[in-house]
Amino acid sequence: MTPDELDHYHQHGYVVRRGLFGPAELAPWLARLGALIRGEVPRPDGMVLMRDVMVVKGAVAPTSEEAAVAKIQDFDLDPVLRTYTDHSRILDEIEPITGEHIVSIHNMLINKPPAVDGRHPLHQDLLYFPFRPADRIVASWTALERVDRENGCLAVVPGSHRGELLPHENPDWEYVNMAYFGAAGVGAHPERVHLEMEPGDTAFFHPLLLHGSGRNRSPGFRRAISSHYAAADCRYLDARHRAAARRYRLIRGEAQPDGLLDLHAEDAEGQPGAAGP
Numbered sequence: 419m420t421p422d423e424l425d426h427y428h429q430h431g432y433v434v435r436r437g438l439f440g441p442a443e444l445a446p447w448l449a450r451l452g453a454l455i456r457g458e459v460p461r462p463d464g465m466v467l468m469r470d471v472m473v474v475k476g477a478v479a480p481t482s483e484e485a486a487v488a489k490i491q492d493f494d495l496d497p498v499l500r501t502y503t504d505h506s507r508i509l510d511e512i513e514p515i516t517g518e519h520i521v522s523i524h525n526m527l528i529n530k531p532p533a534v535d536g537r538h539p540l541h542q543d544l545l546y547f548p549f550r551p552a553d554r555i556v557a558s559w560t561a562l563e564r565v566d567r568e569n570g571c572l573a574v575v576p577g578s579h580r581g582e583l584l585p586h587e588n589p590d591w592e593y594v595n596m597a598y599f600g601a602a603g604v605g606a607h608p609e610r611v612h613l614e615m616e617p618g619d620t621a622f623f624h625p626l627l628l629h630g631s632g633r634n635r636s637p638g639f640r641r642a643i644s645s646h647y648a649a650a651d652c653r654y655l656d657a658r659h660r661a662a663a664r665r666y667r668l669i670r671g672e673a674q675p676d677g678l679l680d681l682h683a684e685d686a687e688g689q690p691g692a693a694g695p
Contacts, residue, residue: 419511419622427515431579431627432613438507439560439618447643448562450498451527455487462495464664471595472534480531484639488536488595490527494667499527503645508558509670511622512647515556519650519671521678523547523555530570530631530640535593537633539600540575540607543646544583544625548659549678552583554649555625561615562641569640570632572613572621579624601628651677 419433427433453459454467461467470488472478480486493499502508503522513520524546530536544552565571586599607628613621623629625646634640648666651674666678673679 419514424514427622427624430576432574432576432621432623432629434613434615434619434621435511436616436619438511438620441617444560444562444617446498447502447527448641450496451490451529451562451641451643452484454490454496455484455529457483462493464492464495466491468596470531470534470536472593475593477593478534480533484529485531485533487529487531488534489529491525492664493525493527494522499525499643502560502643504669508620508645511620512556512558513670515622516554516647516649517651517671519674519677520669521648521650521652522645522667522669523648523678524646526644528640528642528644530634530642532569532634532637532639535591535633536570536595536631537591538595538598538630539589540573540604540610540628540630541586541598541600542578542583542626542628545586545599547625547646547648549648549652549654551652552625554652555646556648557623557625557644557646558620559623559642559644560620561617562643563617563639564615565640565642566614567612567632568634569636569638570634571615571640572629572631573610574613574623575607575610575628578607578628579626581626583626600630604628648678650674650679653677 423433468488469486473486503525584601587602589600
């Protein structure tokens with residue numbers, strides 16, 4: 419990031435880097451998404467293929483296998499998709515935020531098919547991460563195809579990252595995908611900004627930033643690839659979180675004492691970690 423872009427990130431909680439990837443770089447990730455959904459390649463251990471709730475409940479009859487799937491979670495063991503998470507261009511962008519020792523903590527492909535609700539209410543990603551400090555955690559989100567208001571682009575609330583982690587709950591909607599929680603009492607925030615993006619544009623955002631997406635009203639898909647990263651010296655809130663945590667992966671630098679990859683660390687409350695992350 420340029421100094422001005424990094425300043426925008428710190429002031430507003432997000433920044434969009436236009437044209438970070440070209441069409442030839444996006445093509446293998448987009449093709450892999452389709453191949454995984456259609457069962458043409460094996461799904462690695464831990465990967466979750468998530469069908470849209472309206473399809474599961476029989477409210478919508480999908481026109482294809484792809485039209486049934488909302489997203490793919492946890493692709494870290496896929497040899498094609500992990501090239502996104504590990505890409506030096508991404509890591510160079512986030513290193514001023516995380517520091518030089520970087521851990522991959524989550525990744526996903528968002529398929530967002532047409533003809534379903536598919537909304538995700540405004541929420542904060544820190545809800546899902548039981549370690550701190552929040553300022554050393556960051557998401558990357560790259561458009562694989564054009565994203566706009568019609569197909570349900572990202573919406574963010576600038577500056578909301580300077581607040582606290584809010585209580586979250588299921589929205590009072592007829593159809594809500596699993597774990598699509600929303601920040602309680604926020605609703606459709608009047609200060610939200612919609613991030614329309616071209617293929618290859620990449621948003622980076624803070625885990626306390628309120629963000630979400632609308633319904634896909636277009637006849638096509640709204641596809642993106644995303645990863646979350648943290649500094650290797652982030653610390654779990656307490657031992658229970660360390661014991662229950664998924665296994666994270668170091669992708670740049672070295673593991674740090676008492677950090678996310680330390681099997682015998684003391685956690686933020688001074689309790690010894692009971693097991694590896």
